[in-house]
Every structure is written in C-alpha cells, then in structure tokens.
Amino acid sequence: MVFNLLTFLVDLGTTYALYLAVSLTLNLEAGFAGVPNFGKVMFVAGGAAIAGSVIGRLSVIVLGINVHGDYNAVVPQLIPQIDPLLASNFVLSMALLLLGIVLAAGMGGVMGYFASYPAIHLREDYLGMLLLAAAQLFQIFLGGWTPFINGTQGIEVPDLFHWADVGVGVRDAVILVFLAAFAFLVYVYVERVARSPLGRTLRAVRDNEVAARALGKNDVVIRRDVIIVASAISGMAGALLTFYAGAVGAETWTRITWTFWIWVMVIMGGAANNGGVALGAFFFTLLFKVVDQVKFYFSGYIPFDVNWLEYMSFAALLILILAFRPGGILPEKSSLTLPWRTVAEIVQANQRSPVRTDQPTEPLGGERRSEADRPG
Amino acid sequence: MAIGLTLTYLTTKVPNFAYGSFVTIGIYTSYTLYRLDALNPYLSTPIAFLVGAVSSVGMYLGILRVLARRGSSLVALMISTLALDIAFIGIFGIYTDNLYNHYQLIDSKSFYQLGGDFTLYGVPGLTYVAPISLGCITTILFILLTQTKFGIAMRASVENPSLARVVGINVEKTYVFAWLLAGGFAALAGSFYTLALPGSVDSGSKLIVEIFSASVLGGLASIYGAVLGGLIIGASEILVTDAGTQLFGSWVLVYQKGIPLVIMVITLLFLPQGLVSIDWRNLPRSVSSINLRKIRQMVRRR
Numbered sequence: 134m135v136f137n138l139l140t141f142l143v144d145l146g147t148t149y150a151l152y153l154a155v156s157l158t159l160n161l162e163a164g165f166a167g168v169p170n171f172g173k174v175m176f177v178a179g180g181a182a183i184a185g186s187v188i189g190r191l192s193v194i195v196l197g198i199n200v201h202g203d204y205n206a207v208v209p210q211l212i213p214q215i216d217p218l219l220a221s222n223f224v225l226s227m228a229l230l231l232l233g234i235v236l237a238a239g240m241g242g243v244m245g246y247f248a249s250y251p252a253i254h255l256r257e258d259y260l261g262m263l264l265l266a267a268a269q270l271f272q273i274f275l276g277g278w279t280p281f282i283n284g285t286q287g288i289e290v291p292d293l294f295h296w297a298d299v300g301v302g303v304r305d306a307v308i309l310v311f312l313a314a315f316a317f318l319v320y321v322y323v324e325r326v327a328r329s330p331l332g333r334t335l336r337a338v339r340d341n342e343v344a345a346r347a348l349g350k351n352d353v354v355i356r357r358d359v360i361i362v363a364s365a366i367s368g369m370a371g372a373l374l375t376f377y378a379g380a381v382g383a384e385t386w387t388r389i390t391w392t393f394w395i396w397v398m399v400i401m402g403g404a405a406n407n408g409g410v411a412l413g414a415f416f417f418t419l420l421f422k423v424v425d426q427v428k429f430y431f432s433g434y435i436p437f438d439v440n441w442l443e444y445m446s447f448a449a450l451l452i453l454i455l456a457f458r459p460g461g462i463l464p465e466k467s468s469l470t471l472p473w474r475t476v477a478e479i480v481q482a483n484q485r486s487p488v489r490t491d492q493p494t495e496p497l498g499g500e501r502r503s504e505a506d507r508p509g
Numbered sequence: 510m511a512i513g514l515t516l517t518y519l520t521t522k523v524p525n526f527a528y529g530s531f532v533t534i535g536i537y538t539s540y541t542l543y544r545l546d547a548l549n550p551y552l553s554t555p556i557a558f559l560v561g562a563v564s565s566v567g568m569y570l571g572i573l574r575v576l577a578r579r580g581s582s583l584v585a586l587m588i589s590t591l592a593l594d595i596a597f598i599g600i601f602g603i604y605t606d607n608l609y610n611h612y613q614l615i616d617s618k619s620f621y622q623l624g625g626d627f628t629l630y631g632v633p634g635l636t637y638v639a640p641i642s643l644g645c646i647t648t649i650l651f652i653l654l655t656q657t658k659f660g661i662a663m664r665a666s667v668e669n670p671s672l673a674r675v676v677g678i679n680v681e682k683t684y685v686f687a688w689l690l691a692g693g694f695a696a697l698a699g700s701f702y703t704l705a706l707p708g709s710v711d712s713g714s715k716l717i718v719e720i721f722s723a724s725v726l727g728g729l730a731s732i733y734g735a736v737l738g739g740l741i742i743g744a745s746e747i748l749v750t751d752a753g754t755q756l757f758g759s760w761v762l763v764y765q766k767g768i769p770l771v772i773m774v775i776t777l778l779f780l781p782q783g784l785v786s787i788d789w790r791n792l793p794r795s796v797s798s799i800n801l802r803k804i805r806q807m808v809r810r811r
Contacts, residue, residue, distance in 0.1 A: 171526070173593065234721045251777040259777060261587050262524045262725065266718045270770045388714070393595050396588050442603030448596035455576055455585050 141426065143305050147377065148337020150312035151419040154319040154370045154393070156414045157407060158363035158396040161323050163396075164405035164465070165332060166359040167339030169257050170250060172264030173367060173395050175271040178386035179244045180368025181236030182275060182282050185195075185290045187380030188233040192291045195229075200373065205280065205288055211288050220295035230293045233372045241368025242361045244271075249360040253353055268388065275383035290375055308377050315373060319366055324407050335359065336405070389444065397451050403461025412462055526590040527568065529717045530597035531561045531692045535699025537601060537713060541608065543703070551638070557700035558693040565692020568593060594714060600677055639701055643739075646694065663687065722769035726776045744771045 143327050155177060162168040193211060194198055196218050200207060219226045248267045253260065274283065282288050294311075298304045337345040338352045345352055375381045394417065402413020428439040454461065538557040543549070576589055654660040666673035666680040667687075673680050702712075719742055726738035745768055 163584065167584075169587060171587070235562075251774045257583060258524045258587065259725070262721045263773065263777065265526060265591075265719050266770055267720050269715065270767055274767075337796060388591075389595055389598070395593055396591065400588065402583075438602060438606055441599040441606070444599030444602070445596045448592040448599065451592040452572055452589050455580055455589050459579070460521075460584060 137139070140302065141422070143302065143309055145418060145422050146309050147312055148422065149415055150309070150316040151370050151374055151377075152395070152398060152418055153316045153411055153414045154312075155367050156395050156402075156410050157316075157319050157323045158366045158370075159395050160399050160407060160410045161326065162359055162363045162406060162409070163399060164325060165335040165339065166356055167257065167335075168249075168356050168360055169261040170264055170360065170363070171261045171392060172266075172268030172271075174320075174386050174388055174391035175248065175264070175268035175363040176241045176244055176367040177371035177374075177391045178271065178275060178383075179240045179371065181371030181375040181381050181386070182383075183240040183368075184233035184237045184372035185288060185375045186282050186292075187236055188229050188293075188376075189288065189290050191232070193224075195225065200397075205282075208288050212291060215291040216295045219291055219293060221299065223296050224383075226293045226296055229291075230376060233293075233376065234369050237368040237372035238365040239368075241371075242365040244368075244414055245361040245364030246357065248364075249357055253357050265392075268392065272383065272386060272388075275386070282381050282383065287380055287384070289380045290378075292379055293376050312373060312377070315369070320407060320411065327405075327407060394447070397447055399461075400451060401454055403460055403463040403465060405465040406461070406463045409461050409463030409465075416462075469503075524587060524590070524721070525691075526717070527588065527594040527597060528590075528691075528695060528720060529714045530594050530601075531565055531695030532699035532702065532716055532720075533597065533601055533712060533714075534561045534564055534692075535696030536703050537604065537699075538696065539700040539703045544608075551704075554697055554700045557696040561699070562689045562693035562695020564696070565688045569685065569688040596802040598714065624716075642697070642701075650690075659683075659686075719769045722776075725773050742772060744767075745772065 155173065159170060189208060190204055192215055193204070196215060198211060198214055198218075200211065202225045204211075210427060219229075248264055249260070251263060257443055290297070292304075292434065294304050294308055326335075334345070334350055337348070338355050342352050378385075398414040398417045399410050400413070401417060402411065403409030424443060428443070535554075535557040538560050539553045542553040542556065572589060572593065573586060576586055596754070652660075652666055662678045663683040663686065665676070666678050666683045670680050723738035723742040726741060
C-alpha cells in the first residue's frame with residue numbers, strides 16, 4: 134500500500150470537520166445543557182438519509198431524465214447520466230446542495246422534537262435510555278424500509294460536486310473547504326451561544342434545575358430547544374457526509390460510529406469547553422486515521438480482525454479518561470462575569486455623564502440603569 | 510432479562526447500557542459448548558449463568574465502583590457503561606474470530622438457532638421451560654427478598670444505603686450480590702435465546718430496546734414490576750406483530766421492535782413511575798424510594 138500524505142491529510146481534514154461539527158452539537162447538549170444524548174446517530178442518519186433519498190429523486194425530476202421502473206433499483210444506471218448534467222450546471226448543483234442541507238436540518242429538528250418530547254420532563258437517565266432505544270429503532274427502520282434508501286444495501290447519490298472533478302483530488306479539496314467552512318460556522322455559533330447569557334442559563338439548568346426554575350427559567354423548554362437545534366446541525370452534517378461519500382445506506386450508521394465515538398471526543402476534549410472539544414475531536418480523528426493506516430501491517434500477526442481491538446482500546450481509553458481526568462484535556466472554565474471594579478467604573482461613568490445633576494431625575498438609559506444607580 | 514437491569518439500576522442508579530452484552534455472553538457460552546462439546550443448551554445454562562455473573566461482578570467492581578468512588582456524575586457512569594458495551598462487542602469479535610480460526614466454526618459470527626431442544630406434544634420445549642424458569646426465578650427472588658435476612662438487608666441497602674450502613678449491613682456486599690444475580694439472569698436468558706432465535710455478536714445490543722422498555726414499564730424501581738413489564742412487552746410484541754402480519758402482510762415484521770418503544774413512550778408520558786405505581790401492595794415502598802432518590806440527587810447536585 135502506498136502511503137500518500139496529501140490524500141491522508143485531505144481525508145483527515147474532511148473527517149475532522151464532520152466529527153467536529155457533530156461533537157460540538159453534542160457538547161452543546163451534554164456539556165452545556167446537561168442533556169445526555171445517547172441517540173446522536175439517529176439525527177445524523179436522519180439528515181443523511183433524507184438528503185440522499187430526496188435530492189437524488191429531485192435531480193432526476195429537475196433534469197428531466199426518464200426513470201424506468203423503481204428508482205432505487207435503477208439508480209446505479211441513472212447516476213452516470215445525472216452527474217455530467219449536474220457538472221455543467223453549477224447553480225443547480227449548489228441549489229440542490231443547499232436544499233439537501235435545509236431538508237436534513239428540518240428532519241433533524243423534527244426528529245429531535247419527537248424523540249425528546251416523552252422524556253424531557255423526566256430525569257437524565259430516562260432521557261438517555263429513551264434516546265438510545267429510539268436510535269436503535271431508527272436504525273432498524275432505515276434498514277427495513279427499502280423504498281427510502283434501499284435498506285442496508287443503500288443507494289447512490291448524485292454527485293453535487295461533480296463540477297469540481299477536473300483533476301485528481303480537486304473534488305476532495307473543494308469538499309474539504311466546504312466542510313471546513315461548515316465546521317467553522319458551527320464552532321462560531323456554539324461558542325457564541327456558550328458565551329451569551331443563554332449559555333449561562335444552560336449551565337444553570339444543568340447544574341441546578343430547581344434553582345434555575347426558581348429564577349424563572351423554563352428548563353423543559355430550554356432543554357427541548359437545545360436538542361432541536363443540535364439535532365438540526367447534526368442532520369446537516371449527515372447530509373454533507375452523504376454528498377461527500379456519494380452514497381447512503383443503513384449500515385453506515387451504528388451506535389458505535391456516531392454516538393460512542395462522538396462521546397469519546399467530547400469527554401476526551403473536555404465537556405462544556407468548545408476549544409477542548411475541538412482538540413479532542415482532532416486527537417480522536419488523528420488517532421483513528423493513523424490506526425486505520427497502520428492496522429493492516431499488523432493484521433498478519435494477530436489472529437483476529439484488528440477492528441475489534443480498536444473498539445476495545447477506544448472503550449478503555451474513554452474509561453481511563455473518565456477515571457483519571459474527568460474534565461478532559463481542557464476542563465470547563467467557569468464563565469466570568471465582569472469584575473466588580475469594572476461594573477463600578479461603568480456605573481460611575483454614567484453618573485458623571487453631562488446630563489446628570491445632583492438629583493438622579495433622568496438617568497441615561499431607562500429603568501434598569503436607574504435601578505443600578507440608586508445608592509445603597 | 511428486565512429483572513437484572515432493574516436490579517443493577519436499583520443498586521447503582523445507573524441505566525446499564527452494557528446489559529445486552531451479558532445476554533450475548535450467555536448466547537456465546539451456549540453456542541461454544543454446543544458446537545465444541547455438543548452440550549445441550551439446557552445443560553449449559555448454569556455455566557452461562559456463572560460466566561455472566563462473574564463478568565457482571567467484574568464490571569461492577571473493576572470499573573463502575575471505581576468511577577463512582579472517584580465522584581463521577583451520572584452521565585459519566587452512563588457513558589462508561591456504553592463504553593463497556595462497545596468493549597464487549599470487541600471482545601466477542603476477537604472470541605468469535607478465534608473460534609473461526611482454531612475450530613473452523615464458519616457460523617461463529619452469526620448462527621441460526623441451535624438444536625437440542627426437545628418437543629412435547631408438538632410444541633418446542635422452550636415454551637414450557639422459559640415460563641417455568643421465570644416463575645422459579647421470581648419465586649426465589651421473592652422468598653430471598655422478603656423471607657431471608659440477607660434479602661431484607663439487600664432491600665434496606667437499596668432503599669437507604671446510609672441508614673443500612675448505620676444498622677451494620679455490609680452494603681457493598683449486597684450490591685455485589687445484586688450485580689451477580691443481574692449478570693447471571695441475563696446470561697441465562699441469552700442461553701435460552703439460542704434455542705429459539707438466531708444469534709450474532711451484536712444480538713445482545715439489539716435487544717436493549719426491549720429490555721429498557723420492559724424495565725421502564727415495570728417502573729425501574731421494582732423487581733416484580735420488571736417481571737410484569739417483561740411479560741407484557743414480550744407478549745404484546747408477538748401478539749401485535751401477528752395481528753399486523755395477518756392484517757397488512759409480512760412487511761410489518763421489520764417494525765416489530767417499534768412496539769416496545771411505543772409502549773415505553775406511552776409509559777413515560779402517562780405513567781413515568783411504571784406499572785408498580787398504579788396499584789400494588791408495595792406502593793408506599795416504591796413511592797418513598799423514589800422520593801428519597803430525588804432528594805438525594807438534589808443534595809448531590811448542590
């Protein structure tokens with residue numbers, strides 16, 4: 134086997150971008166809001182499946198190709214017809230891509246709502262169990278309902294990036310840029326949420342539900358919204374993976390690949406710390422890809438499939454992290470509010486404003502500041 | 510199966526995601542003994558019970574208790590059981606690869622039901638043996654928990670560990686015993702499973718939907734509830750699927766697993782404390798234990 138560094142790096146980057154996006158959403162749920170989502174795979178797979186299923190059919194209709202017989206059965210013959218047409222029509226390709234992502238986001242969001250609804254009023258262990266069971270069922274459903282994505286055999290998906298297929302590796306590079314941009318946007322979004330008052334509310338709900346409720350925060354609504362948003366983003370990531378891989382099937386999505394590994398990334402990096410999760414996802418992806426590269430050299434010496442050893446070692450790694458460094462590589466930082474001195478300076482600056490006379494009759498900024506200005 | 514999950518949940522308050530793996534342990538113990546020594550799966554059930562019990566206790570002592578003592582949160586414990594489930598799948602994979610390589614068992618990864626079941630009046634023996642053994646297990650557990658000193662100590666340490674410690678009960682010992690029973694029952698169920706259904710490396714993990722549903726329906730806090738929940742889930746799955754197949758055709762079979770999930774959702778929506786909370790002799794007990802748990806959790810969070 135020839136080891137090609139550039140191919141390896143592009144592959145690493147693509148996988149990292151996808152895993153980063155999904156692990157950040159899990160961090161939003163589990164790290165910040167304290168919602169243990171043990172059914173992550175369901176939302177990623179849902180997005181991937183609907184994007185693969187609908188976009189393929191839609192492109193056939195838009196391009197006016199006649200389908201003889203069942204779409205799923207003839208799609209391998211259709212793809213060579215669709216791809217060149219899509220390649221010559223950049224705008225249509227991108228429109229379909231966008232539509233696929235939006236569809237996947239919608240699917241993820243709706244599934245998040247329905248999956249979380251029964252258990253959200255209950256404690257985290259019930260929620261975890263329900264989501265795990267629902268994910269297992271969804272997998273069975275994907276494998277069983279053949280009209281959707283042809284069950285476990287899967288279907289091919291038209292290549293929306295065929296216009297970039299002008300040289301060796303150009304398509305992969307373009308997709309890498311796309312996914313990197315997506316992951317970056319997700320990072321910025323999650324980081325902004327984490328630093329906003331909403332982020333502090335999420336932590337409050339996580340740390341002390343009763344106190345948060347007493348302060349007028351509706352913990353049920355907050356948790357539900359977090360699940361919906363995170364699931365929608367996960368669905369988008371699933372759709373992007375489908376378009377990158379060019380096929381979607383029920384076998385890709387297992388509890389191990391898209392729930393357990395994502396959890397390893399979050400725990401390894403540090404829950405409720407986005408930078409840590411980014412680091413954790415990177416280390417995990419690197420480890421995973423390197424093991425992928427070298428494991429075939431060992432396969433002659435070990436009397437069993439190396440994959441099993443990989444499962445065990447990642448499980449052991451996770452348990453060791455939980456035991457010896459439960460905070461991860463970068464543990465959660467407490468969110469800092471402004472120091473008292475700064476607050477006092479701001480208040481004083483307002484008091485010294487030109488409008489101000491001896492009597493605090495008309496403070497500058499409405500009710501809230503007048504409350505703060507009042508001495509004592 | 511649900512009995513065991515409820516037992517582990519009672520003692521550690523953690524839903525055990527690796528529980529399906531103990532079922533797989535039972536499945537493979539029976540499979541190996543049947544293929545290599547041609548031992549009837551009925552005869553290998555005690556061995557399966559032992560293997561399952563030992564690995565369950567090992568898991569509790571070796572990993573969960575260590576993590577719990579280090580002050581891991583509930584979610585951390587849940588994720589560690591998920592990790593163990595994955596690790597078990599890896600172990601089964603290595604094990605089956607070895608079976609394949611050394612003994613040329615080509616169906617080690619996934620096999621059809623094993624032979625060796627007897628028939629009585631034209632019905633497979635399992636239809637008699639499984640309910641009878643369930644009855645025996647429930648009776649033994651009932652006697653153990655209500656009549657013996659050790660069983661009462663066990664219940665005490667489940668309901669109020671600190672008070673039980675004050676009275677002088679060795680709480681840890683009772684917990685270990687609960688895990689032993691749990692792993693044993695799961696493996697026992699797994700070894701019966703081989704007689705009726707095809708098995709594979711991940712068949713235990715796939716059963717998790719039914720196990721959880723049965724436990725939740727039963728109320729997670731009551732062993733008798735788990736028995737009832739398991740019966741209802743199993744019966745409804747088969748009955749509804751049969752009716753559905755007759756009404757709509759065989760495609761319904763694929764979605765068989767949806768039934769336990771639907772039941773679980775309905776339970777969580779209308780009866781979050783499970784069947785035992787409706788009317789049961791032990792109603793005050795289960796309610797009080799739940800309240801205690803809530804209070805304890807609130808204290809821990811603070």
